[in-house]
Amino acid sequence: MATYLIRHTPRLSGEVEVSTAKNAVLPILAAGLLTEDPLIIKEVPRITDVETLVSILRDCGAEVNRSGADLSICALQPQSPRNEERMRKLRASILILGPILARTGSACVGLPGGCAIGQRPIDLHLKGLQTLGAQVHPLGGMRQLSGRLTGARIYLDLPSVGATENLMMAASLARGSTTLENAAKEPEIVDLANCLNQMGARITGAGTGTVNIVGVERLHGAIYRPIPDRVEAGTLLCAAAITEGSVLVRGACAEHLRSLLFKLAETGVGIRETPAGIRLSGTAVSPFELRTLAYPGFPTDMQAPMTVVALRCHGASLLNETVFENRFMHVSELCRLGARIRVENNVALVEGGHPLRGGVVRSTDLRAGAAMMLAGMIASGETVLQDPAGHIERGYQDLPQKLRTLGAEIEQIEDCAGS
Numbered sequence: 001m002a003t004y005l006i007r008h009t010p011r012l013s014g015e016v017e018v019s020t021a022k023n024a025v026l027p028i029l030a031a032g033l034l035t036e037d038p039l040i041i042k043e044v045p046r047i048t049d050v051e052t053l054v055s056i057l058r059d060c061g062a063e064v065n066r067s068g069a070d071l072s073i074c075a076l077q078p079q080s081p082r083n084e085e086r087m088r089k090l091r092a093s094i095l096i097l098g099p100i101l102a103r104t105g106s107a108c109v110g111l112p113g114g115c116a117i118g119q120r121p122i123d124l125h126l127k128g129l130q131t132l133g134a135q136v137h138p139l140g141g142m143r144q145l146s147g148r149l150t151g152a153r154i155y156l157d158l159p160s161v162g163a164t165e166n167l168m169m170a171a172s173l174a175r176g177s178t179t180l181e182n183a184a185k186e187p188e189i190v191d192l193a194n195c196l197n198q199m200g201a202r203i204t205g206a207g208t209g210t211v212n213i214v215g216v217e218r219l220h221g222a223i224y225r226p227i228p229d230r231v232e233a234g235t236l237l238c239a240a241a242i243t244e245g246s247v248l249v250r251g252a253c254a255e256h257l258r259s260l261l262f263k264l265a266e267t268g269v270g271i272r273e274t275p276a277g278i279r280l281s282g283t284a285v286s287p288f289e290l291r292t293l294a295y296p297g298f299p300t301d302m303q304a305p306m307t308v309v310a311l312r313c314h315g316a317s318l319l320n321e322t323v324f325e326n327r328f329m330h331v332s333e334l335c336r337l338g339a340r341i342r343v344e345n346n347v348a349l350v351e352g353g354h355p356l357r358g359g360v361v362r363s364t365d366l367r368a369g370a371a372m373m374l375a376g377m378i379a380s381g382e383t384v385l386q387d388p389a390g391h392i393e394r395g396y397q398d399l400p401q402k403l404r405t406l407g408a409e410i411e412q413i414e415d416c417a418g419s
């Protein structure tokens with residue numbers, strides 16, 4: 001079990017570099033299955049979600065090699081993965097479905113897992129692929145899909161990030177043109193489209209609600225550097241905002257963080273966008289209200305860290321979670337540290353301005369784990385954060401080390417293998 005010891009941190013200062021985005025790297029890795037040429041991805045973060053997807057890609061017959069910070073993937077003859085168990089470890093494992101089906105005409109995959117923050121069905125992925133001409137057969141806990149794909153008009157009932165990515169990849173090798181309506185607009189969608197276009201795809205409109213994809217006969221290799229991680233950058237900014245910080249998050253892209261930056265500014269901190277990154281100074285004091293939404297709305301992945309910011313503010317803040325149905329698991333852990341939070345109908349009412357005291361808490365999912373690390377920094381004395389599932393290492397490269405660079409006192413006292 002990974003366990004962290006966190007001591008009270010009155011002030012963070014200095015500079016820290018943001019890593020490449022997990023949520024951009026994972027679909028781009030899956031895109032490597034679309035071509036027989038090597039796809040080289042630059043600056044891939046060392047996180048376990050990447051390791052898990054790499055092992056799934058190898059199980060699909062791809063050769064994946066790391067050279068320093070870069071990964072190369074070469075899929076001469078992709079096939080369906082044999083290990084269903086591995087698929088369950090990672091929600092993003094479903095992103096191999098569209099590429100394998102489009103490339104080979106058939107795919108059989110297990111249902112994906114990931115954080116238990118809601119039901120997280122894959123109906124939109126399957127419905128979209130069906131509209132492109134695939135036949136879908138349930139096979140126990142697996143789904144078997146087959147058929148030659150043909151371009152079509154697809155309307156997504158929800159702007160699902162994963163479904164938009166899967167369908168963009170599948171449609172790139174379909175016969176004819178595809179239009180995705182009500183597509184997700186996240187920066188990671190634009191990044192995947194840019195990478196696919198470098199591989200020879202013909203995608204326009206990514207980043208808007210309507211994405212057009214003209215299918216091509218084959219895609220070729222490319223060298224691609226994904227965007228910086230906006231969630232990691234946002235988490236580091238929140239860490240600064242709760243600790244009277246003066247912190248420069250190098251490489252952070254303000255354009256991708258607009259809703260968070262406005263919200264943080266509302267709390268009274270100073271935000272400065274510079275060519276090098278984003279600088280935050282001051283402490284959050286004014287309470288706020290937010291509602292999580294699809295991009296460009298407020299990101300659900302920043303809701304847990306912002307709950308900790310709300311604890312620092314003087315007065316009542318409201319956080320309304322509308323994207324996932326079970327994303328307040330961190331609240332009961334925060335209450336163990338003395339936080340005053342009530343959750344009703346997916347709204348957290350946070351009574352901020354009361355001191356937290358150190359204690360023993362658990363990381364319940366990826367973003368909640370990072371939020372608990374932040375909470376430990378503002379609690380008095382020492383906090384022990386247990387992360388039995390290794391959530392933090394799944395999605396953040398060196399988060400404790402990065403916070404330590406800024407002056408936090410965080411030690412990992414046990415690793416995932418136990419010690």
Ligand code: UD1
Nearest residue numbers: 023092120121122123124125158160161162163301323324
């Ligand atoms: C991605 C991100 C995740 C982020 C989420 C929302 C990756 C690897 N993960 O997850 O960090 O929190 O976007 O911004 O990029 N839904 C359905 N049917 C489907 C698909 C989704 O009902 O077939 C629902 C989900 O249950 C959820 C909502 O749509 O309530 C949004 O999910 P989606 O955008 O698909 O999230 P992911 O791609 O899984």
